Structures are given as C-alpha cells and as structure tokens.
Amino acid sequence: MPGPTIYDVATAAGVATSTVSRAFSTPGRVSAATREKVLAVAAELGYQPNPHARALLSGKHHTVAMVVSDITNPHYFELIRGAEMRARVSEYTLLLVNAEESPRVEWEQIQRLAPAVDGFLLAASRLPDENLRQIAVQRPIVLMSRELPGLASVVLDHVEGCRQIVAHLSSLGHRDLVYLAGPRNSWMAGTRWAALKAAADQVGLTARRIGPFTPKVSQGGAAADGAVNAGTTAVVAHNDLLAIGVMQRLAQRGLRVPEDISVVGFDDIFAADVCTPGLTTLGGAHADLGRAAVELLLTAGTRGPDDQPRVLLPTELVLRGSTGPVA
Amino acid sequence: MPGPTIYDVATAAGVATSTVSRAFSTPGRVSAATREKVLAVAAELGYQPNPHARALLSGKHHTVAMVVSDITNPHYFELIRGAEMRARVSEYTLLLVNAEESPRVEWEQIQRLAPAVDGFLLAASRLPDENLRQIAVQRPIVLMSRELPGLASVVLDHVEGCRQIVAHLSSLGHRDLVYLAGPRNSWMAGTRWAALKAAADQVGLTARRIGPFTPKVSQGGAAADGAVNAGTTAVVAHNDLLAIGVMQRLAQRGLRVPEDISVVGFDDIFAADVCTPGLTTLGGAHADLGRAAVELLLTAGTRGPDDQPRVLLPTELVLRGSTGPVA
DNA sequence: CAACCGACGGCAAGGGGTTGCCATCGTGTT
DNA sequence: AACACGATGGCAACCCCTTGCCGTCGGTTG
Secondary structure: OOOOOHHHHHHHHOOOHHHHHHHHHOHHHOOHHHHHHHHHHHHHHOOOOOHHHHHHHHOOOOEEEEEEOOOOOOHHHHHHHHHHHHHHHOOOEEEEEEOOOOHHHHHHHHHHHHHHOOEEEEEOOOOOHHHHHHHHHHOOEEEEOOOOOOOEEEEEOHHHHHHHHHHHHHHOOOOEEEEEOOOOOOHHHHHHHHHHHHHHHHOOOEEEEEOOOOOOHHHHHHHHHHHHHHOOOEEEEOOHHHHHHHHHHHHHOOOOOOOOOEEEEEOOOHHHHHEOOOOEEEEEOHHHHHHHHHHHHHOHHHOOOOOOOEEEEOEEEEOOOOOOOOO | OOOOOHHHHHHHHOOOHHHHHHHHHOHHHOOHHHHHHHHHHHHHHOOOOOHHHHHHHHOOOOEEEEEEOOOOOOHHHHHHHHHHHHHHHOOOEEEEEEOOOOHHHHHHHHHHHHHHOOEEEEEOOOOOHHHHHHHHHHOOEEEEOOOOOOOEEEEEOHHHHHHHHHHHHHHOOOOEEEEEOOOOOOHHHHHHHHHHHHHHHHHOOEEEEEOOOOOOHHHHHHHHHHHHHHOOOEEEEOOHHHHHHHHHHHHHOOOOOOOOOEEEEEOOOHHHHHEOOOOEEEEEOHHHHHHHHHHHHHOHHHOOOOOOOEEEEOEEEEOOOOOOOOO
16 A cells, blocks of 8 residues: 555666665666656656655755634635645745634644644634744744734734724724724734824824624624714724624614714625625735745744744735725 | 654553554553553653554544535635534545646646545535545545535535525516526536526526626626626626625626616625625535535445435525515 | 875764664562 | 672664665767
C-alpha cells in the first residue's frame, strides 16, 4: 500500500539511493544521463518522496497552520481562501484549525501542531499577549486582524476606515452613534472602538459603546434592543453578522432601516450584499490579507525579531441601503 | 529552536529511549513508578513527540485531507466545520485543499498529499470515476455529495428532497419548472436533475433543464434570462448562489418573486435567509455530513472493499418567500 | 607522461521515534 | 533451596531520505 521508496528506485535504476535523492533535489549534482534514467524509473514505479522522512531531516514541513477564532464566521472564508491560494503557489499545504472562540482550545491546538508545521497564521487570536509571545519563540507566527509589537501582523487600516464611517454618518446628519462591541478578548473590538471614538470626537459626534456581544446573528436581538434603549440614530456593529442580526430585530420591532436608524457593519461578507436593505459595511481585500499573511510567514526566516513587519491594508467603505439621512 | 527529543528526556530521566517511548505509547509496558518519572521529566523539559518521526515508522499520520471543489462557495463552510470538529475529537488534523473547480488541480493536489495523509475527504469532486477509483487504491477516501459504487460516500437524500420541492411547487399551482443545471462534471447536478425530473413526471408536472451554469452569483443573470426565455413560473437553481443571482437579475428586469416567478435553491446557505425575499431552498444538516464523512474515514480500515458504506442524510426543505402560488 | 583537477557516484551517518528480542531481577512454586 | 516465570528495562535495527566526505575516472595542463 505505501508507495515505492527511494531504495526501490535505486535498485531498479542500478544506482545508489543518494544518487536518486540528488536526481530530485540537487539536479546539478548528477550527470544529465543518470538523472534522466532515475527520473524515468521513478516515474515508472510511481515513486513519490515521503514528506515525513524529508521533514524529519530538514525540519521543514512545507506546511503552515491557520488558526481561526471561529470558523463559522463567513468573514474568514476570504482570509482562508487568500491564504490557501498563496500557500499553494509555493507548494505549501494549509492546515486549517478552528479555535471555537476558546483561548484554551486555541492554545492546545497550537501546541499540538507546533512540531509539525513551519509556522502559524493566527486570525483574530483570542490569546493573551504573553501567550502569543511564547508561541513566537517556538515558531514563526503572523497575526491577522491583530497587532502586537514585535510580532508580524497583517491588518486592515481601521483607523482610516473608522474615520470614513464617522464622516459618512456625520454627513448624513447623525450627531451620535453607538458601537455594539465585540468580545472582550478581541483585539479588533478594542481597536475599532478606539478608532471610532477618536474619529467621532474629531468631528464633534457623540460615540457610545455597549456590549460586549458575541458577534453572531443570534446576538443581534440583544444588541439592537440595547441600541434602541440608548436612543441613537446610528449603530455601528462589531461585524456584519451582528449587524444583520440587529437589522432583523429592528424590522421585527417595526423600526425602519435607515429611516429610523442607520446600521453599519464590518467585514463586507457576502450576505451583506443580499440582505435588505443592503448593509453598509467596512470591507477590504480580505483575500489579500490572507495572501499577505502567508507571504510574511514564508519569508519569516529572513527577518530578525526587531523588524517584524506590520502590514496595513486599505479598507473600503461599501455604501448600501442600511445608512441614510437622519429623519 | 526544535524542542527536546526523546533522547534528552531519556538522559534526564536516566532511562533508555525505548522506555520513554513506551511510557507514552504503551503505558502498561513500564512500571508505574518509571512512567511517572518519565512523564514528569518530559513535562519539565517541555518535550513533545515529533509527529513526523512517528509517522515515518507507523505510516499513520493522524491527518486527513479535505478537498473541496471550490472553497469560495459558502456551502462548504458547514461541511468543513463539521469535518473539522469530528476530526478534532479524535485528535486528527484537517488539511484543507481547494481544487478551484479544476479536475487537474484536484488531481495534482491529491497526488501531492497522498503520502502524507491517512485519507481523503472529497467534497463534490469533479474528477472522473476512474480517477476516484485510482485514488481509492492508494488511500481510503470518502466522497461527499457524490456517489460511486464501491466507494464510501455521504450524501443528502436528494431523491426525497426533490420530491418535496416538486410537491411544494405543484401544490402552489405550478404546472412546469425549469432546472438551472450545475457544471457538467458535477455528480450532484446530474442527480438533482434526475430526481426532479422523476418527481415531476410522477405528479404530471413538466420539467425542463437549461444550462450548465457555473454555480455562482455572477452566472445568475444568464440563468435567469434563460428561464424567462423558456417561459416558466418556477425555477429550481443548482444551488443557492445561482438562485440568488437569478433573483437579483429578475428584480433588475422588473419581474417579481414569487408573484411572477418562484425560485428554489439548494444548500440553505446563510445568505438564503437574509436575501429578499428569503430563498426557499433544500437544506440539510451539512455539518453532520462533514462529521459523518470523517467518521467513515477514520473507521475505513475496518471495512473491506465490498462493504463501503453509503450514508444518506435527510434533507430539509426550508420554505421562505421566494416561492408562492401561480398568479 | 606525470601531476592535477573537476565531475560524478557511493558509503554511511544521522534525524526522532518504535518495537522485537534479549537480559535481568524478583517472586512464587514445589 | 532450586527452578520457573512474569514483569520490566535496554539494545539495536528499522522507517525513508538527505548530505558530508571520500574514491574513482576521464580529461586538462605543463
């Protein structure tokens, strides 16, 4: 059942195993004729090098693990897709791991995989800073949608993005907004709030925060009621799932979007485009984010601990029907 | 950088490497006292067995690869999630691979990974039957949303599901339906059409098929126009993405759903619930499908080639606003 | 024609675990 | 007290491939 080994090829071709090995990995090291022959025999036997034996010796596994905080969030699809594609062009394999929003699970999975992969992509990690640093000494890591000094990261430029959200709302006459916060251990939640608050202050708009909420559609009800209770004309939800849940609840309560209340999300997931009204949301090239993260990870060996890059990708505020002028 | 090895542990504990190995893998083979000590030392050193070295000898990798035909299709999210969860409880790692709707890419990826995984989950594989059989002799495989005699498979019961769709449409007064077919090399596309046709015949409804279409939103325009041109009151799209694209195009043409035309999809993706009108679609417990597939794969060793299971999971016809009575 | 040299193959030592087999030790048996 | 046997630990081979080092051989140079 297991395929032929390098020994089989060597025997069949009448050479030593080292020659077979070199025929594959160090083409210049054997004569063209020998190489031809070895490759021919190998092809005939259907030989394929055993990646484990190779990894054992080289320490390189040609594999990167991507850990996502919650695989059910469609937002990650694009990240995963971008990462997968970038990994593939370098003939790297992408391991997908779900942390289920649990720092403990995340940590265990990472420890389990650490000896078997070349590095980690941590998407929206819920781990505390010190844990991230611990991992970083074992393996190269790249953070996605999170930053930590000294570690490589890839994030969308939420400062500028939030400024655009605030400018958009302000231009529509809103004097006040409510941010429906994400989980407490989400770096993004903190960042978005800080950026919104700063931008709001700058243009003289009042910003309040309620939450935290688990960013799922099902939590939209509670979030919507909180916003209504706060009495605002504009809500900015931690992500699109929550925003969609909010809109569902508002509709249920007979409140109109955007006439009575405007709703903004983050991520620009596919559903944001098909719900009614369409959801105004801060998107960005998420596939590029995945791509960039893998890129960084694959080139991690060339950098010291002091020049860990911090890639900032532009956001795009996508205007749809969920935001409108204040009545 | 690489962690301590079994040798380090052996030295530190004052025993032989074989004892350390057995302390972990064959607990009964060493005395309790020795075992305690070894484990303590190992924990202190932060020892973790190198999975490659282990795989090299045992041939077991504790890894399964899941190949999806197109990772951008949200439908797969649930499958992936279910598979990931089931794999995790058995401490298996899930490798995610995207075939990009290309049989060639699919084949290459599988060949590349074959020596490194314990088996394959092939979701909606686009490979021809004989290729699937070839793979099956190398490694255990489980097909998802596809069947082939002699190979293990997990699919939703589309025969019954399609009967329900037809009954639903028929009860609303439709006398005729058009199926917007999926890709030619999609087994599902053939199955769905056959099941729809059979069910339609049975209740005296006319069924026609147009296509094939690539099942993406962007193809909905062409599909919608084809359906309009065919002059029907009900369309059944190969999947929800296509159905959503169809609805968008119909709206653009000023046709009302469901008053002028009813639309049905397959998969019950998240977006089907948030679009307007909500999409009537044939769903099912997709996460269970992923779970069942991994289950089958992990127990594959216990079965002969003649009793490859064929798991049939129930569908659920989810009625939403996109279907209604004929005007 | 001798001395060199580069190109090419082979030998053998790992790399980190696992496991069959043997040696040892302690205890129970008669 | 002699013997047998089960429990336990160690030795060393093996899994498959890579790579440093050495030997060989043909050809170049002076």
